[in-house]
Amino acid sequence: MTAIADLNKLVVELRAKTGAGMMDCKKALTEAKGDFEEALTVLRKKGLSDAAKKSARLAKEGVVAYAAAGRSGAIVELNCETDFVARNEEFVQLAQTLARMCADGGLSALEQAKPLVQPVFMKLGENMALRRFERFELKGPGLIAGYIHLGAKQGALIELSAPGEQAAGSPALAELAKELLLQIVGFKARYLRREDVPAAEVQKEREIHSEILRKEGKPEAAIPKIVEGKLNKLLYQSLCLLEQPSVRDNKTPVSNLIAEAASKIGGAVSVARFARYQLGE
Numbered sequence: 379m380t381a382i383a384d385l386n387k388l389v390v391e392l393r394a395k396t397g398a399g400m401m402d403c404k405k406a407l408t409e410a411k412g413d414f415e416e417a418l419t420v421l422r423k424k425g426l427s428d429a430a431k432k433s434a435r436l437a438k439e440g441v442v443a444y445a446a447a448g449r450s451g452a453i454v455e456l457n458c459e460t461d462f463v464a465r466n467e468e469f470v471q472l473a474q475t476l477a478r479m480c481a482d483g484g485l486s487a488l489e490q491a492k493p494l495v496q497p498v499f500m501k502l503g504e505n506m507a508l509r510r511f512e513r514f515e516l517k518g519p520g521l522i523a524g525y526i527h528l529g530a531k532q533g534a535l536i537e538l539s540a541p542g543e544q545a546a547g548s549p550a551l552a553e554l555a556k557e558l559l560l561q562i563v564g565f566k567a568r569y570l571r572r573e574d575v576p577a578a579e580v581q582k583e584r585e586i587h588s589e590i591l592r593k594e595g596k597p598e599a600a601i602p603k604i605v606e607g608k609l610n611k612l613l614y615q616s617l618c619l620l621e622q623p624s625v626r627d628n629k630t631p632v633s634n635l636i637a638e639a640a641s642k643i644g645g646a647v648s649v650a651r652f653a654r655y656q657l658g659e
Contacts, residue, residue, distance in 0.1 A: 388414060396421050439464045440509070442533040442655045444524030445477035451522035452480035452513040453535040455655050456495075458506040469506070470530070472498050480511045512653045519546045520650065525559035532656040534562040541645025551647065554639040560625055561632060562654050567619040570649055575613065583613050619649065 385407060392403040392414065398421050410416035440457035441464055456473040463469050475494065479485040491508040499506050512535065514522050519540045526533035536559055540546040561567065569575050587605045596604065615621045624630040640647040 385412065388412065388417075392417055392421070438658055440506070440657055441470055441473045441530040442526060442657060443470075443473035443477040443530065444526060444533055444535050445474065445481040446522045446524045446535070447481060449516040449522070450481050450483070450514065451524055451535055451537075452477050452485075452511055453524060453533060453653050453655055454480060454511040455509045455657065456506065457509045457657075458502075459504040463502050463504045463506070464530075466502060468498055469502065473530075476508055476511070480513050483513070483515075485511065510655070512655075514651065514653075519543050521546055521551050521555055523552070523555040523559060525556070525563060527563050532563055532654070534559045534652060534654045536562065536652040537650040539646075539648045539650045540643065541647070545643045545645055545647075548643055550639050550642040554636065554647065557624075557626070557635060558619070558632070558649065558652070561622065562619060562652055564625045565622050566617075566656075567622060567652070567654060568617045570618065570652065571620050572614045572618050575618065580609065580613065583609060619652065 385404070388407055389400060389403045392398070392407065393400055396403070396418065398406070402421065403417070406417040406420040407414075409420050438457065439459060439461050440455060442453065442455050444453040445451060454473060454477045456469070456476060458464055458469060472494065476485065476491055479491075479494075485491060488508050488511075495506055495508060514535060514537045516522060516537065519542050521538045521540065522535070523538075524533065524535045536555055538551060538555055538558075540548075540551055545551060584605055587608045588601055591601045591604055592598070615623070620631070620633045620636075622632050624632055624635055626635070636647055636649065
């Protein structure tokens with residue numbers, strides 16, 4: 379076996395044992411002049427030898443963070459292993475830094491977060507990773523705002539469209555954004571309007587309710603109408619933001635709140651989009 383083949387074999391074995399990157403393993407072996415045990419020591423000194431053990435542990439805790447400034451905003455979910463680390467100031471600050479980076483357009487792929495995550499990972503000794511993120515950017519007059527619920531386990535980001543720049547900066551629009559964010563988090567909205575619900579999901583719900591009604595002995599001719607009523611209440615009014623009853627009184631449709639704000643502002647106001655994150659969901 380050639381010297382190169384020997385080195386490659388050692389690199390693979392070192393990576394399997396430590397979980398460190400291929401290039402890190404190769405550099406460690408070169409520095410150790412091919413001595414496997416010495417290479418382990420080199421990696422340990424660099425804080426890389428426990429990477430495999432740590433990365434195998436499940437990162438199921440963490441925080442949700444957002445950043446919104448000017449015409450853009452972002453929401454992120456950063457995971458770690460324990461709630462103890464999730465409450466660590468440095469970890470929380472990392473989540474906020476990643477949210478700002480994303481909002482500013484400096485983060486467009488999960489892999490780009492690794493250089494920032496790695497030092498905190500090595501310092502706190504827990505596996506952690508940016509799980510997901512979403513970025514909004516205004517295309518016209520409007521407002522982007524966010525909200526993080528107590529404990530930073532859930533939050534939301536919303537983009538509102540306004541009739542003009544003056545309306546976009548009005549207190550009425552800011553108040554509407556705040557109320558809608560509480561609505562999204564509190565009532566766990568998933569879609570904006572009923573047209574956004576995937577057809578497959580609607581069909582599945584229709585089939586489930588139809589089967590239940592048949593087992594209850596309901597007349598076949600009456601089932602479609604009853605099912606549509608159930609879809610309105612249990613699907614659309616439950617999951618679609620514009621059709622949900624307001625968190626304010628559990629009665630007024632959210633669409634009415636938007637119309638109310640529009641009358642104060644003096645022009646059409648609409649929800650362009652929103653994102654709701656709940657840790658681990």
